[in-house]
Amino acid sequence: MNLINEEVTHKVFGEGNIVDHDESFITVDFNKDVKKFVYPDAFGKFITLNDRNVAETLKKVLLKRKMEEEALERKREEEKERQAFEQRRREKLKNPRISESSQIVFWLDEEEQQSVFNDWQVSTGKIQSGKNKGQLNRVARLRPNSAGLLTARESDQPEARRRILGLYMVNEMFSGNLSEDGMVPSHAEFRIELTDQEAEKMLFWNYYVNKNYPHRxxxxxxxxxxxxxxxTAQILKDIIALKTDEEQIKEAKNFLEYFCKMNVLDMENIPVANGALKQQ
Incomplete structure (x- = not known):
């Protein structure tokens, strides 16, 4: 905003005219007595603009600038918290059997979308090419600490609109590298199904990010x-905030508590989601 030649009033120096202005300072001529002030800090404290319309416009500009600075500061704090969280997690993650990516996300076809919430198990499918074509996909990382995330998108929708339909903890006796039928069964207790309206608000790409291509x-x-x-912990936390039924909120909180215990996560310090959609 250009303030040069605008008339101002200073609490001590009286009437003056702005003769220079940049991002950090304004220079005011008080009848040949030239003074420099920090911009925008001086406004509202020592200096007021005489033109009310210009003053109102400046107020809006400064408010927008303040909001942008606060948003940037929040982002810095969130990043610091995320880094601290990761450091604590690495220190606590002493069990070598727990991978940092030991959860699984499924792409459900139409038939599975109809059946999964009755059977509460999903097939890992078969290998599509290579010398092992036709054999079952092994999910060696999955253990009792793992959760299965259920997602889908309509064929006419872009990938960015992939929705989270629900999730479950895997059966406490399950081990991915020992599975013989390619099915990933659920825990008897820790299961969450989202309504269609809830799923529309839970987009998969708000959480998932390819670290090599973070915007894809x-x-x-x-x-x-x-x-x-x-x-996965971020998703559970957001589901808790999304739910309105008290019993479902309680179930989701119990799920999150169990999940964090099984994965050595600090339930009280889960960082804010920063998936690919959040970075666009």
Missing amino acids: TTWNSGKFRYFDNVW
């Missing part, structure tokens, strides 16, 4: 992907 929302093929433990 691409899933061209494959039945499943491994998923970060922290991202």
Whole structure:
């Protein structure tokens, strides 16, 4: 905003005229007595603009600037918290059997979308090419600490609109590298199904990010992907905030508590989601 030649009033020096202005300072001529002031700090404290319309415009500009600075500061604080969280997690993650990406996310076809919430198990599918074509996909990372995330998108929708339909903890006796039928069964207690309205608000790409290509929302093929433990905790936390039924909120909180215990996560210090959609 250009303030040069605007008339101002200073509490001590009286009437003056702005003769220079940059991002950090304004220079005011008080009848040949030239003074420099910090911009925008001086406004509202020592200096007022005489033109009310200009003053109101400046007020809006400064408010917008303040909001942008506060948002940037929040982002810095969130990043610091995330780094501190990761450091604590690495220090606590002493069990070598717990991978940092020991969760699984499934791409459900239409038939599975109808059946999964009755059977509460999902197939890992078969290998599509290579010398092992036709054999069952092994999900070696999955253990009792793992959760299965259930996602889908309509065929006419872009990948960025992939929705989270629900999730479950895997059966406490399950081990991915020992599975014989390619099915990933659920825990008897820790299961969450989202309504269609809730799923529309829970977009998968708000959480998932390819660290090599952080802005991409691409899933061209494959039945499943491994998923970060922290991202799953973020999803559970957001589901708790989304739910309105007290019993369902309680169930989701119990799920999150169990999940964090199994994955050595600090339930009280889960960082804010920062998936690919959040970075666009």
